[in-house]
Amino acid sequence: MTQDKAEQKAVEKAVQKETAKDAAPENSGDAKAIDVQGLHKAFGELEVLRGIDFSVARGEVVCIIGPSGSGKSTLLRCVNLLEEPSSGRVTVAGTEVTDPDVDIDLVRRRIGMVFQSFNLFPHLTVLENLTIAQRRVLRRDRAEADRIARVNLERVGLGEKEASYPAQLSGGQQQRVAIARALSMDPELMLFDEPTSALDPELVGDVLAVMRSLADEGMTMLVVTHEMSFAREVADRVVFMDGGVIVEEGIPERVVGDPQHERTRTFLARVLDPAAAEVGEVADTGPTGKRVDR
Amino acid sequence: MPLSKRRRARIIRGVQYGVLVAAVVIFALVADWHQLRTAFFDVNVAKALFPDIITTALVNTVLYTLLGFGFGLALGLVLALMRLSSVPPYRWIAVTYIEFFRGIPALLVFIALGFGVPLAFEVALDMNVTVMLSLGLVGAAYMAETIRAGIQAVPKGQTEAARSLGMSHGRAMLSIVIPQAFRIVLPPLTNELILLTKDSSLVYLLGLSLGQFELANFGRDALNEHKSLTPILIAGLLYLVITLPLGQVVRRLEARTAKAR
Ligand SMILES: Nc1ncnc2c1ncn2[C@@H]1O[C@H](COP(=O)(O)OP(=O)(O)OP(=O)(O)O)[C@@H](O)[C@H]1O
Ligand SMILES: [Mg+2]
Numbered sequence: 001m002t003q004d005k006a007e008q009k010a011v012e013k014a015v016q017k018e019t020a021k022d023a024a025p026e027n028s029g030d031a032k033a034i035d036v037q038g039l040h041k042a043f044g045e046l047e048v049l050r051g052i053d054f055s056v057a058r059g060e061v062v063c064i065i066g067p068s069g070s071g072k073s074t075l076l077r078c079v080n081l082l083e084e085p086s087s088g089r090v091t092v093a094g095t096e097v098t099d100p101d102v103d104i105d106l107v108r109r110r111i112g113m114v115f116q117s118f119n120l121f122p123h124l125t126v127l128e129n130l131t132i133a134q135r136r137v138l139r140r141d142r143a144e145a146d147r148i149a150r151v152n153l154e155r156v157g158l159g160e161k162e163a164s165y166p167a168q169l170s171g172g173q174q175q176r177v178a179i180a181r182a183l184s185m186d187p188e189l190m191l192f193d194e195p196t197s198a199l200d201p202e203l204v205g206d207v208l209a210v211m212r213s214l215a216d217e218g219m220t221m222l223v224v225t226h227e228m229s230f231a232r233e234v235a236d237r238v239v240f241m242d243g244g245v246i247v248e249e250g251i252p253e254r255v256v257g258d259p260q261h262e263r264t265r266t267f268l269a270r271v272l273d274p275a276a277a278e279v280g281e282v283a284d285t286g287p288t289g290k291r292v293d294r
Numbered sequence: 295m296p297l298s299k300r301r302r303a304r305i306i307r308g309v310q311y312g313v314l315v316a317a318v319v320i321f322a323l324v325a326d327w328h329q330l331r332t333a334f335f336d337v338n339v340a341k342a343l344f345p346d347i348i349t350t351a352l353v354n355t356v357l358y359t360l361l362g363f364g365f366g367l368a369l370g371l372v373l374a375l376m377r378l379s380s381v382p383p384y385r386w387i388a389v390t391y392i393e394f395f396r397g398i399p400a401l402l403v404f405i406a407l408g409f410g411v412p413l414a415f416e417v418a419l420d421m422n423v424t425v426m427l428s429l430g431l432v433g434a435a436y437m438a439e440t441i442r443a444g445i446q447a448v449p450k451g452q453t454e455a456a457r458s459l460g461m462s463h464g465r466a467m468l469s470i471v472i473p474q475a476f477r478i479v480l481p482p483l484t485n486e487l488i489l490l491t492k493d494s495s496l497v498y499l500l501g502l503s504l505g506q507f508e509l510a511n512f513g514r515d516a517l518n519e520h521k522s523l524t525p526i527l528i529a530g531l532l533y534l535v536i537t538l539p540l541g542q543v544v545r546r547l548e549a550r551t552a553k554a555r
């Protein structure tokens with residue numbers, strides 16, 4: 001891809017975004033959806049995040065890429081405090097979540113999260129999966145919750161599955177239900193942790209299509225992914241992490257198309273080259289996964 | 295080798311059957327059938343037991359068991375949650391309770407509550423309350439451990455999904471974790487119910503009035519009256535009427551969870 005074309009595409013995408021954002025209802029004051037400053041996280045001796053500074057603007061789609069064990073999931077989980085940061089500040093939509101006085105339940109209901117392993121509630125039907133938090137957390141009445149749930153099921157193309165149990169669905173369908181569950185809380189931003197990594201290859205497309213349409217509607221998204229084509233086509237910005245730090249970040253055409261750092265190049269070569277990809281799979285659970293600083 | 299492994303196994307099994315059949319035949323020839331019948335199954339004695347052995351004894355056994363089970367289940371759930379709490383004193387209390395009541399005989403608890411408390415505190419506990427507490431206090435210790443294991447068997451991702459939807463810790467427990475945990479522990483809890491059914495016989499210690507008799511007590515009373523083992527046999531069979539179907543339920547539940555995996 002030539003530099004010209006790349007820039008043109010980036011501009012087009014930005015314009016699309018702007019119009020989508022104008023259409024979307026305006027959110028409160030702060031333009032930053034996520035702001036992370038000096039974030040450190042250690043599990044005992046193991047320093048997983050070693051000084052992360054970055055932010056996500058409202059309506060922006062940011063993809064995080066990087067080798068296994070580089071701290072991508074941990075960073076994502078620090079944003080909604082599923083992990084407690086060791087130090088640093090994390091602010092989400094103007095609320096500092098690292099403030100000890102903050103009511104984290106209030107913040108979390110504004111952040112949708114989608115997990116690699118779906119984590120649907122197996123004892124509830126699809127519809128109940130989408131309504132339980134609406135009713136118990138947002139105190140919506142049953143009719144209202146059902147209505148919103150059905151809208152979101154349609155959105156992910158699973159309107160006819162509302163009476164099924166999660167175990168009766170394919171992995172791709174389960175992940176789309178999980179997305180619809182998060183959407184039913186009307187989140188201001190969405191976190192995705194490798195949403196397609198647990199899926200059979202032929203099911204990945206449906207999930208990515210749903211995420212793509214979300215992005216087009218102007219949803220703020222922070223996505224950890226190994227899907228380079230998704231990062232290239234949908235992301236406004238790509239962040240490459242390795243060893244608990246951000247090595248480089250920028251528009252996808254730069255980071256994925258023309259990486260500046262050797263570490264990024266090595267990683268991308270492994271992920272993008274189909275022949276080397278197999279080796280990469282093995283390496284994922286290999287030495288890179290166990291990056292230990294002593 | 296003259297005999298294949300399988301043939302040899304077949305011959306050994308054949309010999310075992312032969313010995314068994316011979317033993318039964320010898321027993322049938324030697325036994326005094328008349329005496330055995332009057333001792334174990336005297337039709338007249340059996341007739342005299344009905345219907346009270348059903349309407350009073352069986353009903354009371356079920357009642358005492360359910361009282362103990364209900365109380366034990368509720369207390370067991372509380373103990374399990376305390377055991378898993380992030381507040382250390384709660385954990386200590388739960389662990390101490392569980393170790394204590396699992397370590398002492400249920401009989402001792404019956405004596406303590408049936409005789410000890412009324413003597414020491416000069417209060418007379420209602421019979422049903424005494425039974426409920428005695429069976430429940432011990433049952434709770436076992437059920438707490440079962441429920442705790444069930445709660446821990448629910449994948450961590452379930453709590454994380456619930457919390458990331460904005461549910462509080464308590465709400466996530468109540469709506470997401472505990473319902474799944476109970477599915478997991480239904481078979482062992484049913485086993486606990488079977489054990490409690492049998493333990494309910496300890497009630498006989500409390501000195502019951504006629505209307506309060508449960509199966510064991512009823513059987514013993516009728517034994518004295520009729521000088522025949524028949525009431526004991528029938529009481530035993532009636533326990534089986536309760537416990538065998540419950541055992542069947544456990545097997546069904548276990549098969550179902552095995553299939554769901
Ligand atoms: N709860 C935990 N306790 C101890 N160590 C942990 C914990 N969670 C993660 N780690 C370690 O932190 C490091 C980073 O983990 P993390 O899951 O953030 O990596 P990742 O970039 O998401 O990798 P992957 O691509 O494999 O998902 C790993 O070495 C992991 O073993
Ligand atoms: Mg991860």
